[in-house]
Amino acid sequence: MGGHAPLFYEDPLALQSGNGVWLENLNxxxxxxxxxxxxxxxxxNARVVAKLSEQAATLNVHSRYLxxxxxxYVERLVGLHHDGIESAILGCSGTEATEMALTxxxxxxxxxxxxxxxxxxxxxxSLVGRLTGLPVGVERNGVKSIxxxxxxxxxxxxxSEPELLQKHLDQLEATIGSFADSGGFxxxxxxxILANEGLPNPPGRWFAEATAMVADAGGLVIADEVxxxxxxxxxxxxxxxxxxxxxxxxxxxxxxxxxxxxxxxASHEMVTKFRERHRYFxxxxxxxxxxxxxxxxxxxxxxxxxxxxxxxxxxxxxAALTELQSQHPQMGDVRGNGxxxxxxxxxxxxxxxxxxxxxxMVESLKSRFVLLGKAGQHGNVLKIRPPLVFEDEHAEIFLExxxxxxxxx
Amino acid sequence: MGGHAPLFYEDPLALQSGNGVWLENLNxxxxxxxxxxxxxxxxxNARVVAKLSEQAATLNVHSRYLxxxxxxYVERLVGLHHDGIESAILGCSGTEATEMALTxxxxxxxxxxxxxxxxxxxxxxSLVGRLTGLPVGVERNGVKSIxxxxxxxxxxxxxSEPELLQKHLDQLEATIGSFADSGGFxxxxxxxILANEGLPNPPGRWFAEATAMVADAGGLVIADEVxxxxxxxxxxxxxxxxxxxxxxxxxxxxxxxxxxxxxxxASHEMVTKFRERHRYFxxxxxxxxxxxxxxxxxxxxxxxxxxxxxxxxxxxxxAALTELQSQHPQMGDVRGNGxxxxxxxxxxxxxxxxxxxxxxMVESLKSRFVLLGKAGQHGNVLKIRPPLVFEDEHAEIFLExxxxxxxxx
Numbered sequence: 001m002g003g004h005a006p007l008f009y010e011d012p013l014a015l016q017s018g019n020g021v022w023l024e025n026l027n028x029x030x031x032x033x034x035x036x037x038x039x040x041x042x043x044x045n046a047r048v049v050a051k052l053s054e055q056a057a058t059l060n061v062h063s064r065y066l067x068x069x070x071x072x073y074v075e076r077l078v079g080l081h082h083d084g085i086e087s088a089i090l091g092c093s094g095t096e097a098t099e100m101a102l103t104x105x106x107x108x109x110x111x112x113x114x115x116x117x118x119x120x121x122x123x124x125x126s127l128v129g130r131l132t133g134l135p136v137g138v139e140r141n142g143v144k145s146i147x148x149x150x151x152x153x154x155x156x157x158x159x160s161e162p163e164l165l166q167k168h169l170d171q172l173e174a175t176i177g178s179f180a181d182s183g184g185f186x187x188x189x190x191x192x193i194l195a196n197e198g199l200p201n202p203p204g205r206w207f208a209e210a211t212a213m214v215a216d217a218g219g220l221v222i223a224d225e226v227x228x229x230x231x232x233x234x235x236x237x238x239x240x241x242x243x244x245x246x247x248x249x250x251x252x253x254x255x256x257x258x259x260x261x262x263x264x265x266a267s268h269e270m271v272t273k274f275r276e277r278h279r280y281f282x283x284x285x286x287x288x289x290x291x292x293x294x295x296x297x298x299x300x301x302x303x304x305x306x307x308x309x310x311x312x313x314x315x316x317x318x319a320a321l322t323e324l325q326s327q328h329p330q331m332g333d334v335r336g337n338g339x340x341x342x343x344x345x346x347x348x349x350x351x352x353x354x355x356x357x358x359x360x361m362v363e364s365l366k367s368r369f370v371l372l373g374k375a376g377q378h379g380n381v382l383k384i385r386p387p388l389v390f391e392d393e394h395a396e397i398f399l400e401x402x403x404x405x406x407x408x409x
Numbered sequence: 410m411g412g413h414a415p416l417f418y419e420d421p422l423a424l425q426s427g428n429g430v431w432l433e434n435l436n437x438x439x440x441x442x443x444x445x446x447x448x449x450x451x452x453x454n455a456r457v458v459a460k461l462s463e464q465a466a467t468l469n470v471h472s473r474y475l476x477x478x479x480x481x482y483v484e485r486l487v488g489l490h491h492d493g494i495e496s497a498i499l500g501c502s503g504t505e506a507t508e509m510a511l512t513x514x515x516x517x518x519x520x521x522x523x524x525x526x527x528x529x530x531x532x533x534x535s536l537v538g539r540l541t542g543l544p545v546g547v548e549r550n551g552v553k554s555i556x557x558x559x560x561x562x563x564x565x566x567x568x569s570e571p572e573l574l575q576k577h578l579d580q581l582e583a584t585i586g587s588f589a590d591s592g593g594f595x596x597x598x599x600x601x602i603l604a605n606e607g608l609p610n611p612p613g614r615w616f617a618e619a620t621a622m623v624a625d626a627g628g629l630v631i632a633d634e635v636x637x638x639x640x641x642x643x644x645x646x647x648x649x650x651x652x653x654x655x656x657x658x659x660x661x662x663x664x665x666x667x668x669x670x671x672x673x674x675a676s677h678e679m680v681t682k683f684r685e686r687h688r689y690f691x692x693x694x695x696x697x698x699x700x701x702x703x704x705x706x707x708x709x710x711x712x713x714x715x716x717x718x719x720x721x722x723x724x725x726x727x728a729a730l731t732e733l734q735s736q737h738p739q740m741g742d743v744r745g746n747g748x749x750x751x752x753x754x755x756x757x758x759x760x761x762x763x764x765x766x767x768x769x770m771v772e773s774l775k776s777r778f779v780l781l782g783k784a785g786q787h788g789n790v791l792k793i794r795p796p797l798v799f800e801d802e803h804a805e806i807f808l809e810x811x812x813x814x815x816x817x818x
Contacts, residue, residue, distance in 0.1 A: 006690060007473055014475040018468045026477075036470065038692060044466050053462035057453050059427045060667040061445065064416055066423040068435075092501040092669045093691055099534060124689055125508060127535035132688075253692055258469040260501045260669040260693035279541075280533055281415060282502055283447060283662055284669035 008373070009366060018043025021390050023371065032397055034372040034386040037340075040230055040254035041300035042389040048257045048296040055292035063090075063286035073291035076298060078265055080236055082245055087272070088265035090285040094226040094252030095123030100264040101248045102127060102189065104274040105220040111184025115175055115214075118145040119197045119377035122189055122224050122250075131189065136171075142183055146172050148377060149210070150200030152333045152344060153351050165203040172210055176217045187220035192238030192246070195227040198376025199335045199342040207242040220270075221245070226252035226262070227340075231301055231388055234311030234338030241337050254388075259293035260284065306388045314338040317384070317395045321402075328406050330357055339390055342375065343382040353380035361405055368401040417782070418775060427452025430799050432780065441806055443781040443795040446749075449639055449663035450709035451798040457666045457705040464701035472499075472695035482700035485707060487674055489645055491654055496681070497674035499694040503635040503661030504532030509673040510657045511536060511598065513683040514629040520593025524584055524623075527554040528786035530605045531598055531633055531659075540598065545580075551592055555581050557786060558619070559609030561742045561753060562760050574612035581619055585626045596629035601647030601655070604636040607785025608744045608751040616651040629679075630654070635661035635671070636749075640710055640797055643720025643747030650746050663797075668702035669693065715797045723747040726793070726804045730811075737815050739766055748799055751784065752791040762789035770814055777810040 013031070017024045020042040023031045033043070041048065055069070063070065074088050091097050106112055116122065116131040123129065134145040147155040149168045156167050179185040188211070194200055211221045223246035228238025230251070235241050237249070248270070252262035265271075274280075284290075301307065318334060318341050325331040325343075332346030344351075345358035358380045365372060375383040386394070422440070426433045429451040432440045442452070450457060464478070472479065483497050500506050515521055525531065525540040532538065543554040556564040558577045565576050588594040597620070603609055620630045632655035637647025639660070644650050646658070657679070661671035674680075683689075693699075710716065727743060727750050734740040734752075741755030753760075754767035767789045774781060784792040795803070 007475065012473075012475050014477070015468060015470060016477075018470065023468075023470070038471065039469065043470075044468065046466075049462065049465045052465055053458065056458045056461055056667075057455075059424060059432075059453065060448065061424060061427065061432070061452075062447065064421075066416065066421050068423070068425075093505070093693060095691075096502070096504075103535070124687075124691075125534045125536065126512070258465075258693070258696065258698065278533075282504075282533075284502060284667070287667065289667065 010363060013366075013371075021387050021394050029369060031366075031369045031371050032394060034370060034384050034390070034398060036387060037227065037232065037385045038253045038258050040388045041257055041297055041304075041306070042387050045257055045296075045300060047300055048293055051292045051296040052259060052289065055288050058288075060287050060289045062283050063281075067288045067291070069288050069291040069295070070286050073295050076295065077263060080298070081249060081265065084245065084247065084267055085249060085265045086268040088263045089271060089280060090290060091262040091264070091282055092260040092284050093123075094250065094262050095125050095128055096282065097226065097250035097252055097262040097264040098122040098128045098189065098224060099125050100274070100280060101222045101250050103278060104248060104264065104266060104270060105187040105222060107277050108270050108273055109184065109186045109218060109220060111179070111186040112142040113179030113183055113185040114143045115172070115188040116143065116145050117148045117190070117194065117197055119148045120191060121196045122191070144175050144178065146175055148194065148197045148200060149202035149206045150197070151203055152200060152335075161203045165206055165209070168203065168206060169209055169213060172213055176213070176219065185217055185219045187222055187247075188214045189222040189224060191228060192223040192225055192242055192244070193228040193233055193337070193340065195340065196375060198344065198378075198381040199340065201335055205243065207244045211244040211246070220247040222248040222250065224250045226250055230254040230297070231307045231310050232338055232340050232385075233336070234307065234314055236307060255297060256290060256293035257297050259290065261290045261294050301388070304389070309391070310338040310388050313390060313392055313395060314341065316392060317341065320395070320399055324403065324406070330354065336384075339384070339386055339388060341384040343384070344376070345380045345382060353378035355380045358382055364405040364408075365401055368404060370398055370401045419772060422775070422780075430796050430803050438778060440775075441779045441803060443779060443793050443799070443807060445796060446636065446641060446794045447662045447667050449797045450666055450706055450713075450715070451796050454666055454705075454709060456709055457702055460701045460705040461668060461698065464697050467697075469696050469698045471692050472690075476697045476700070478697050478700040478704070479695050482704050485704065486672060489707070490658060490674065493654065493656065493676055494658060494674045495677040497672045498680060498689060499699060500671040500673070500691055501669040501693050502532075503659065503671050504534050504537055505691065506635065506659035506661055506671040506673040507531040507537045507598065507633060508534050509683070509689060510631045510659050512687060513657060513673065513675060513679060514596040514631060516686050517679050517682055518593065518595045518627060518629060520588070520595040521551040522588030522592055522594040523552045524581070524597040525552065525554050526557045526599070526603065526606055528557045528606045529600060531600070553584050553587065555584055557603065557606045557609060558611035558615045559606070560612055561609060561744075570612045574615055574618070577612065577615060578618055578622060581622055585622070585628065594626055594628045596631055596656075597623045598631040598633060600637060601632040601634055601651055601653070602637040602642055602746070602749065604749065605784060607753065607787075607790040608749065610744055614652065616653045620653040620655070629656040631657040631659065633659045635659055639663040639706070640716045640719050641747055641749050641794075642745070643716065643723055645716060664706060665699060665702035666706050668699065670699045670703050710797070713798070718800070719747045719797050722799060722801055722804060723750065725801060726750065729804070729808055733812065733815070739763065739815075748793070748795055748797060750793040752793070753785070754789045754791060762787035764789045767791055773814040773817075774810055777813060779807055779810045
């Protein structure tokens with residue numbers, strides 16, 4: 001598969017099976033999975049498997065024929081969003097969704113300028129890749145970044161929270177303004193929980209105020225819900241948790257519980273304008289198989305009450321971690337909502353990122369049969385993001401291993 | 410799903426099930442499918458469905474863990490190619506494969522210039538979309554086109570076949586040369602059977618000579634096998650039919666019989682260089698589910714002897730169509746290999762494309778329960794491209810309907 005294929009762990013894990021929140025390696029060792037958000041309703045979820053198998057045995061074709069299942073699924077999907085989201089185009093990867101969204105924003109506004117944060121990742125195509133690791137002050141082909149809004153490691157020292165908020169908003173305003181004589185301003189793309197940024201808590205009501213400023217300037221607000229969506233933070237969508245109303249949403253990862261499925265959604269008018277201008281056709285998208293997998297995932301989330309369960313289990317887990325934090329100064333900050341919690345690993349007594357310490361925790365937890373990962377601008381944030389079917393009993397198992405690692409790692 | 414979603418037929422077809430080469434609509438009418446290349450081993454193929462279901466019920470994870478099935482599949486896939494193809498990266502759509510290939514060519518050569526034909530389609534991302542509908546003489550961000558090589562509707566009149574070949578090669582040489590002082594020449598991307606161009610027969614050994622010229626100039630030859638590959642033309646790969654040796658191959662559509670699966674493959678050294686420079690990670694790619702579907706497709710092609718069957722059934726079908734051509738001057742040219750046959754629909758006695766006539770045939774055949782489509786630079790080429798499991802008895806059913814339409818359409 002070529003050298004340099006990225007693998008997790010010093011000694012990579014060779015897996016053979018999965019079930020719910022558990023993964024099993026080739027030796028039959030069972031690992032508690034606090035990493036994988038994609039199999040959101042559990043590894044090898046029986047309902048998803050059954051629906052997928054049934055549909056595959058019946059029909060799978062591309063979207064130039066009509067299929068009831070596909071139409072119903074898309075209607076159901078947009079119905080889970082706020083009223084302004086009326087229409088969706090399905091794809092096979094998050095990158096396809098974000099690429100469509102950027103192109104839609106440029107088409108609808110007739111302008112080119114896109115804003116993102118300076119520590120984000122929205123995908124890997126030639127267009128979307130321009131948003132990856134873009135320093136503030138640099139323009140990359142119509143894309144500029146703003147400083148990631150955050151309280152824990154603020155981009156200016158010595159400011160009160162309202163002052164810090166204002167500083168961020170001033171920077172955004174200036175960045176929007178800078179597009180005035182170079183192609184105009186098309187919009188801002190934002191992970192609605194700032195996942196790759198490490199789940200920072202922004203000052204004040206940054207999400208609401210920043211997105212209002214974007215709208216006032218005539219730009220579109222694009223919420224990347226690829227990681228945030230589908231109950232991850234204890235609400236259906238990240239933009240509900242952070243209280244803003246996007247014009248465009250991108251969805252992916254958990255949508256099909258691992259079956260390749262993504263979507264870009266917006267108002268009917270915007271999607272129609274996009275389709276008028278751009279030929280978008282994906283052989284494998286909007287297929288009956290995608291609809292079967294996607295519908296089964298929504299069924300599971302609804303019927304098992306996972307939105308509420310995630311909020312409650314996550315809240316208790318976060319409280320337990322916050323309690324541990326008081327005795328363990330390496331845990332600089334505990335952040336997040338629902339079942340997406342970040343622990344900012346630091347040199348004790350400072351807010352200096354301790355990447356090595358975080359990495360040792362990841363390896364140490366693996367040796368105790370618990371899987372999680374790292375994220376964030378500096379790669380020092382422990383990322384707790386299990387399948388949504390993670391329950392209190394699993395949290396207990398994790399916490400026992402975690403406490404042990406804190407003392408012995 | 411937004412206005413302007415593209416659908417086939419004046420009265421679109423609402424499907425409910427499929428089996429082998431047959432599709433069934435909501436009224437229970439059965440249609441013979443001569444259009445769909447994606448379900449290559451047949452609609453709802455039992456072996457593919459069983460393997461997919463089994464794997465989905467066992468494990469499906471992303472590629473940052475190791476999985477034997479994925480490693481085995483990739484080895485098997487590259488083993489189907491010539492010896493220079495050693496390593497592959499899996500994706501979820503043909504566009505992802507062609508985007509990787511263009512980026513690889515630029516990375517490996519350190520140059521930017523890409524050449525394609527003026528009537529091609531290799532995908533719809535921002536980067537790959539630059540190759541769509543690009544007129545000769547226009548540069549689009551490092552991409553230039555050459556005239557589609559063809560005998561039936563030559564780009565210069567009054568030339569012998571060797572003269573026409575030379576004219577095409579001269580144009581290619583000049584186009585390569587034109588990159589000398591604007592970024593250098595990285596390579597040529599080519600559907601190895603010129604499918605979207607309408608399956609034209611190029612003059613002489615154009616494929617071999619043009620690709621040799623590309624190699625001599627230090628460029629990479631990229632074969633787009635998304636439509637051509639997997640036995641479609643009666644050989645495993647289109648480049649075998651047309652006798653050239655690509656440095657890079659892109660695969661897609663039929664790979665997973667409808668499960669989203671694509672790949673870019675090249676030498677180990679090239680793929681490693683690509684990985685060193687570019688972060689490419691696809692949540693849904695290189696998954697155990699992709700490997701299960703992909704392996705089952707290869708098993709079916711091998712065990713059922715489909716490469717040979719496609720060559721034989723296709724050859725007899727083409728002969729029957731060529732015979733009809735002598736009595737029906739609308740059939741300007743009958744081209745192609747294996748089970749990919751194009752009929753160039755013309756105003757009788759000329760080589761002027763008759764798009765309306767081709768469209769009437771498509772609709773008329775539908776009313777006789779036969780599905781096929783149109784392709785080509787002018788949209789006037791009837792495209793016969795059934796699942797690979799299409800047999801002589803199906804060809805007879807098609808030919809009866811086709812003869813009827815020729816007389817009564």
